[in-house]
Amino acid sequence: MTQGEIRILPLHGIGEVQPGDDLAAILAAAIDRAGGLTPGDILVVTQKIVSKAEGRLIDPATVEPSPFAYQIARAGKKDARYQEVVLRESKRIVKMANGVLITETHHGFVCANSGVDESNVDGGRRLSLLPVDPDASAARLREALAARYHHAPAVIITDTFGRPWREGQVNVAIGVAGMAPLRDFAGIEDHYGYTMQATLIAVADEVAAAAELVMGKIDRVPAAILRGYQYEPVETGTARQLIRDPRFDLFR
Amino acid sequence: MTQGEIRILPLHGIGEVQPGDDLAAILAAAIDRAGGLTPGDILVVTQKIVSKAEGRLIDPATVEPSPFAYQIARAGKKDARYQEVVLRESKRIVKMANGVLITETHHGFVCANSGVDESNVDGGRRLSLLPVDPDASAARLREALAARYHHAPAVIITDTFGRPWREGQVNVAIGVAGMAPLRDFAGIEDHYGYTMQATLIAVADEVAAAAELVMGKIDRVPAAILRGYQYEPVETGTARQLIRDPRFDLFR
Numbered sequence: 001m002t003q004g005e006i007r008i009l010p011l012h013g014i015g016e017v018q019p020g021d022d023l024a025a026i027l028a029a030a031i032d033r034a035g036g037l038t039p040g041d042i043l044v045v046t047q048k049i050v051s052k053a054e055g056r057l058i059d060p061a062t063v064e065p066s067p068f069a070y071q072i073a074r075a076g077k078k079d080a081r082y083q084e085v086v087l088r089e090s091k092r093i094v095k096m097a098n099g100v101l102i103t104e105t106h107h108g109f110v111c112a113n114s115g116v117d118e119s120n121v122d123g124g125r126r127l128s129l130l131p132v133d134p135d136a137s138a139a140r141l142r143e144a145l146a147a148r149y150h151h152a153p154a155v156i157i158t159d160t161f162g163r164p165w166r167e168g169q170v171n172v173a174i175g176v177a178g179m180a181p182l183r184d185f186a187g188i189e190d191h192y193g194y195t196m197q198a199t200l201i202a203v204a205d206e207v208a209a210a211a212e213l214v215m216g217k218i219d220r221v222p223a224a225i226l227r228g229y230q231y232e233p234v235e236t237g238t239a240r241q242l243i244r245d246p247r248f249d250l251f252r
Numbered sequence: 253m254t255q256g257e258i259r260i261l262p263l264h265g266i267g268e269v270q271p272g273d274d275l276a277a278i279l280a281a282a283i284d285r286a287g288g289l290t291p292g293d294i295l296v297v298t299q300k301i302v303s304k305a306e307g308r309l310i311d312p313a314t315v316e317p318s319p320f321a322y323q324i325a326r327a328g329k330k331d332a333r334y335q336e337v338v339l340r341e342s343k344r345i346v347k348m349a350n351g352v353l354i355t356e357t358h359h360g361f362v363c364a365n366s367g368v369d370e371s372n373v374d375g376g377r378r379l380s381l382l383p384v385d386p387d388a389s390a391a392r393l394r395e396a397l398a399a400r401y402h403h404a405p406a407v408i409i410t411d412t413f414g415r416p417w418r419e420g421q422v423n424v425a426i427g428v429a430g431m432a433p434l435r436d437f438a439g440i441e442d443h444y445g446y447t448m449q450a451t452l453i454a455v456a457d458e459v460a461a462a463a464e465l466v467m468g469k470i471d472r473v474p475a476a477i478l479r480g481y482q483y484e485p486v487e488t489g490t491a492r493q494l495i496r497d498p499r500f501d502l503f504r
Contacts, residue, residue, distance in 0.1 A: 002286050004473070006466055008258040034254050095502040102502055110417040160453065164416055165362040166424070167496045168434045168454030170461070182420045201412065202420030203465065209422070210462030213455065213481050214258055221256070229465050244419045250347040250354055 006228040009034050010214040010221045017222075019055035024144030026053075027223055031145075034225060039151045042226040043141065044211035047130055047159040047174060048117070049222045050137050056129040058085055075099040082116065085127050089114035105130060108243040109174060111161045131157065134175025135238045142177040154179035154231055157239075158208040171212035173204035176239045180232035181205075202242055203231065258480040261286050262466040262473045269474075271307035276396030278305075279475055283397075286477060291403045294478040295393065296463035299411040299426060300369070300380055301474045302389050308381040310337055327351040334368065337379055341366035357382060360495040361426060363413045383409065386427025387490045394429040406431035406483055409491075410460040423464035425456035428491045432484035433457075454494055455483065 011030035017023065027045065031037050051057065065073070065080035069087055073080035076099010083101075090103040094110055103114045107130070115130040131137045138155040146152035157175030162168075173181060181204035211224040263282035269275065279297065283289050303309065317325070317332035321339055325332035328351010335353075342355035346362055355366045359382070367382040383389045390407040398404035409427030414420075425433060433456030463476040 002261045003264065004262040004466055006260040006462075008260070008462070009254045010256040012255065097502055100502065160451070164501060165496055166454060166457065167494050168452045168457070170422075170454050170457050172418070199412070200420045201464065202418060202422050205418065205420070205422050206461040206464050209458040210258075210260070210465060212453065212458050213462060214256055242419050244417055249416060250349055250352065 004228070006210075006226065008210055008214050009225040009227065011223040011225065012221060014049065014220070014222055017049040017052040019052060019057065021053045023049065023053040024141050024148075027141065028145060028148050030223065031225065037145065037149045037151070037153055037225070038227055040227070040230075042154040042156060042179065042207055042229060042231065043145065044156045044158060044208060044215075044224045044226060045138075045141065046215060046222040047115070047134070047157055048128060050131050050134070050157055050175075051128045054131055054137065056131055057126045058129060059126055060085065072096070072099055072101065082118070082127065085129070086113045086116050089116055089129055107134070107174070108240065109161070111159070115159055115174075130159065130174065135177065135240065136175075138175040138177035138239075152178055153225075154233070154237075156204055156208055156211075158211065160212065170205075171208040171215075173202075173208045173239050173242060176204050176237050176242075178233060178235065178237060179204065180234040180237045181239060181241050183232065203229075204237075204239065204242060207231075256480070258462075258478065260462055260466050261477040261479065263475040263477065264473060266301065266472070266474055269301040269304040271304060271309065273305045275301065275305040276393050276400075279393065280397060280400050282475065283477065289397065289401045289403070289405055289477070290479055292479070292482075294406040294408060294431065294459055294481060294483065295397065296408045296410060296460060296467075296476045296478060297390075297393065298467060298474040299367070299382055299386070299409055302383050302386070302409055302427075303380045306383055306389065308383055309378045310381060311378050312337065324348070324351055324353065334370070334379065337381070338365045338368050341368055341381055359386070359426070360492065361413070363411070367411055367426075382411065382426065387429065387492070388427075390427040390429035390491075404430055405477075406485070406489075408456055408460055408463075410463065412464065422457075423460040423467075425454075425460045425491050425494060428456050428489050428494075430485060430487065430489065431456065432486040432489045433491060433493050435484065455481075456489075456491065456494060459483075 060081035063081045065084040069084035070080045072083040092104040095102040117128045134157045142155045155177045160169040183201045185199040215221045312333035315333045317336040321336035322332045324335040344356040347354040357366045369380045386409045394407045407429045408425045412421040435453045437451040467473045
């Protein structure tokens, strides 16, 4: 074991999560199979199983598309019922072209199609929506696991988001509990005595990205433990701190 | 050791890198102190020590600012010589406000100030520039380490970049050798028999982000080994694949 080493442990055997399932109990069983929880661990959970357990699923057949949804559908490859669900999950359309929508969700996250997903839910027959309050979802898991293990892990709920300029998606944090999602180096002297001007690192997003490497998309590994990272334990940590204040965002 | 586990090992004791130093030899010494290189390892190196070894440093006193550099400097907090260096490192200014420049570098990366950095270089007396060709820098390190260890690590050169919409910077790949930077799940059936539509994961950026967690900004850990990730070994992998084609970027 090298000093300062970090380990990322996939949580195997979680299987199919259904609406109403006790996700904390399911995760705890998987954690126990991986050797248990160590103080200081970060539990990383993909949004998909959180949404399933919370029943954030919708049968598109039950949705009546609006005229605007039909219009978007005609320009792209997805159907009007799907587009209608995306519109209902959106606070704002940031950009749209060729039936692709970049939206701001009701939480304030900017992503494709407000995170509405067709894949991996009962063969595509239902759509999965982002959790209503991913921070609260993370806090509930943290509390339930603390009761079981007598120490509370930090918890991060994740989703894979695209980004401007760079190709490919990366896993990011959409819900956080028990840790500061940002690490601030501003005003800290580096080892030359030079005061660093503004370096704020989105460590919760980096933890989410790291965990994706063991989760994959088709490997049935929807959660992982990241062990050995010295995060800042903060009860008030929230993924909303990762949303850039529009006043300071050159890209709005 | 859990099946599928990933380990991130910080490379300690690298110390001060100077122009002309044999960076591969310095890294190899640090790798040996961490227990050596294992086949399949990814070596992650921060841009700063690559730039230093390659002499990509400039004394701002030697730079004559243009009228436009003076104009930018008046609007912001940085001096005209710094802004002049940023302009010379830029192919295009993407956005600018209040003396902050988001630029496209000559490589095609979009970031603040073209990656010109004041911190951690001899107390700020010199500015560090991004490597001229970070893929070539990565390939050279890979080749030198392959000669020493008789198996070649994948190599990723990184820098911390800000991004629109989300607060904080994350570590990303600016140079890649020996691995595919993107993992394509398009057309792969998930475990419901549902064909995933378009999921391209920027795994090189996720590896960069993961490694940042052990490197920190002031810990003198400018490199790390990521072990256990089953990357796709591709000799033609390049960080330029991580630059989104402008024709398909909704944000240009």
